[in-house]
Amino acid sequence: MDLQRLDSYQGGAGPDFSEHVLHKTILVGDSGVGKTSLLVQFDQGKFIPGSFSATVGIGFTNKVVTVDGVRVKLQIWDTAGQERFRSVTHAYYRDAQALLLLYDITNKSSFDNIRAWLTEIHEYAQRDVVIMLLGNKADVSSERVIRSEDGEMLARVSDCLWAG
Structure with missing residues (x-):
């Protein structure tokens, strides 16, 4: 599925989603890398500057988009980056079709921790x-x-897609 083409928003709540493809995506990475901000921007269609509170545990949003003529219900999970919540978030990895692994381009330690996240x-x-x-x-x-x-x-040596 071409994630770059997930751009035709159809509304968050809709009819019976059993007729749609469900795609579970999880945002992971260190605390403070911007996972919540990215999710809010995608959901609302605009960048909202400012600080967000650190995610406690896990949260999610649904958004219906059309990809190649197929309605897809995206279930996007926002995970806490803090170590103390890792055992909670591990269970959510299992059913995911995609993981967006974020680092902060202004924070070297968030990039250095990518290999641990990949493990x-x-x-x-x-x-x-x-x-x-x-x-x-x-x-x-x-x-x-x-x-x-x-x-x-x-990304190349880790066999991941990349955007950055």
């Missing part, structure tokens, strides 16, 4: 899960410390 994903997620490495916070690119080339190379 965790490979331990708990399905073998065929699609993983995309995503360099986040492009709105503050003047503070960038992680080069795009480094993110792209890590």
Whole structure:
């Protein structure tokens, strides 16, 4: 499924979703990398500047989009990045079709922790899960410390898709 084409919003609540494809995506990464902000922007269709409170445990939103003429109900889960919530979030990896693994382009430690996140994903997620490495916070690119080339190379050697 081409995630870049998930752009024709059909409304969050709708008729019987049993007629639609359900696609479960999970946002993972260190605390503060912008998972909640990304989810809110996707859900509302606009960037909302400012700080969000750290996610406690896990939350989700649904959004119906059309991909290649097929209505798809996206169930997007926002996980807490803090270590103390990891055991809670592991259970959600199992049924996911995709994982968006985020790092903050202005925070080297969030990038350095990607390999640990990948180890965790490979331990708990399905073998065929699609993983995309995503360099986040492009709105503050003047503070960038992680080069795009480094993110792209890590994605390539980790067999992940990449955007950043």
